Amino acid sequence: MAVDVQALYTQFGPLVLRRCRKLLRDEDQALDAMQDVFVLLLRNEARLDDGAPSSLLLRMATNVCLNRIRGAGRRPEDPEEETLQQIACADDAESRSLARSVLGRIFGRELESTQAIAVMHLVDGMTLEEVAREVGLSVSGVRKRLRTLKANVAALQEV
Amino acid sequence: MERNRTPDWLLERLVAGDLPDSEAAEIQRRVAAEPDGPQRLAAIRASNEAILAAHPAPRLAAAIRHRAEGQAPKKRRFSPFALTLAAPAVAIFLVLFLQDTTPDVPGEQLPPEVIRLKGDGPKLLVHRQRAGEPERVAEGSEARARDLLQLSYQAGGAAYGVVVSVDGNGNVTRHLPANGTTAAALDPDGAVALPASYELDDAPAFERFFLVSAAAPFSVEQVVDAAAWLAKSAAPESGELPLPPSLRQTSFLVKKVP
Numbered sequence: 001m002a003v004d005v006q007a008l009y010t011q012f013g014p015l016v017l018r019r020c021r022k023l024l025r026d027e028d029q030a031l032d033a034m035q036d037v038f039v040l041l042l043r044n045e046a047r048l049d050d051g052a053p054s055s056l057l058l059r060m061a062t063n064v065c066l067n068r069i070r071g072a073g074r075r076p077e078d079p080e081e082e083t084l085q086q087i088a089c090a091d092d093a094e095s096r097s098l099a100r101s102v103l104g105r106i107f108g109r110e111l112e113s114t115q116a117i118a119v120m121h122l123v124d125g126m127t128l129e130e131v132a133r134e135v136g137l138s139v140s141g142v143r144k145r146l147r148t149l150k151a152n153v154a155a156l157q158e159v
Numbered sequence: 160m161e162r163n164r165t166p167d168w169l170l171e172r173l174v175a176g177d178l179p180d181s182e183a184a185e186i187q188r189r190v191a192a193e194p195d196g197p198q199r200l201a202a203i204r205a206s207n208e209a210i211l212a213a214h215p216a217p218r219l220a221a222a223i224r225h226r227a228e229g230q231a232p233k234k235r236r237f238s239p240f241a242l243t244l245a246a247p248a249v250a251i252f253l254v255l256f257l258q259d260t261t262p263d264v265p266g267e268q269l270p271p272e273v274i275r276l277k278g279d280g281p282k283l284l285v286h287r288q289r290a291g292e293p294e295r296v297a298e299g300s301e302a303r304a305r306d307l308l309q310l311s312y313q314a315g316g317a318a319y320g321v322v323v324s325v326d327g328n329g330n331v332t333r334h335l336p337a338n339g340t341t342a343a344a345l346d347p348d349g350a351v352a353l354p355a356s357y358e359l360d361d362a363p364a365f366e367r368f369f370l371v372s373a374a375a376p377f378s379v380e381q382v383v384d385a386a387a388w389l390a391k392s393a394a395p396e397s398g399e400l401p402l403p404p405s406l407r408q409t410s411f412l413v414k415k416v417p
Contacts, residue, residue: 005224006216006217009216009219009223010216013219015171015174015175015207018171018203018210027405028373028374028403028405029375029376029377031214031403031405032378032403033378035219035222035223035226035381036226036378036380038223038227039223039226039227052172052177054171054177055177058168058171067340068340068341120168124167124168126166126168126169130168
């Protein structure tokens with residue numbers, strides 16, 4: 001599917017920017033990350049389908065922002081930001097391998113990153129059912145994935 | 160975060176018109192039953208308009224395309240050997256002279272060192288180490304292959320910066336930070352020499368250095384991509400990097416001669 005970036009930006013750019021603002025809390029970084037998301041789309045257009053662009057873009061934005069949070073080492077200012085940092089920096093074998101290719105996960109129809117799933121559940125307040133529907137896993141599959149991060153993310157003790 | 164409140168994620172998808180019909184109807188029912196549900200939907204729609212007004216689609220789409228067409232730096236051309244040879248002299252020179260920020264003496268008649276593309280503030284300084292005394296290089300000066308240049312910056316109030324250069328072969332070289340994905344924290348005081356000097360290669364026509372800076376951290380890749388785009392554009396010697404207005408950019412051109 002060819003990407004009409006102007007049309008996609010017009011329809012989904014604000015959605016992506018708000019997502020980046022929420023996670024990065026910095027306007028310049030958010031604007032930069034938003035453009036990164038669309039650049040990733042352009043560079044992978046051959047593998048993009050038109051099933052649910054908003055969900056795809058939200059997940060891409062989440063992964064792009066997590067990568068930035070991981071690299072920034074910023075001091076968290078509130079519990080939500082602390083949770084985000086814990087998720088971004090969580091070290092599990094799966095994350096290490098998946099981190100090599102964010103796009104491989106998304107465009108290659110591989111499993112969504114565990115960190116992105118954790119953000120959806122812990123930061124966005126989505127239920128396990130809602131997360132499962134967004135990422136195409138079963139509820140038990142989402143729960144199992146989240147348990148892999150338990151050792152690193154205190155908020156996941158409830159899962 | 161309120162666990163029972165409809166998540167923003169789903170509201171966003173609803174407003175974007177990108178939910179399956181059955182799910183959209185379910186979310187609409189939930190939102191309508193929440194005290195601030197309609198207001199949240201209205202806020203998203205208003206935000207959409209504000210964002211598109213502040214960042215118009217044609218401009219953003221062009222910037223995104225330019226960034227997507229950019230390439231990673233093809234090579235780094237720092238010369239550890241040359242640096243080893245030159246480091247003592249350059250270091251002595253920097254201690255003696257670079258901290259001196261007093262104006263040039265009358266009659267020196269050097270042209271301005273920096274093209275300030277977006278106002279005053281951060282700037283680049285370039286010095287050349289030759290067999291004799293290190294010399295300050297003026298904007299637009301001539302240089303040759305194997306000249307050893309030492310770049311320095313003055314932060315001018317900026318907190319973070321990236322230094323890259325483009326050459327006449329269309330190559331991009333990253334100078335600061337040497338590693339990592341985020342712009343370097345700039346030292347606010349005086350002229351600060353970059354950790355490594357830089358040996359010019361035999362690329363023709365020019366070498367143009369850019370200092371991109373901002374008050375907050377930003378992506379190095381964004382700058383490298385913008386430089387790659389400019390390097391292949393029609394005016395790499397005079398054009399600006401396609402970067403958002405929040406990033407200030409200054410440049411310094413050196414003309415290459417055989």
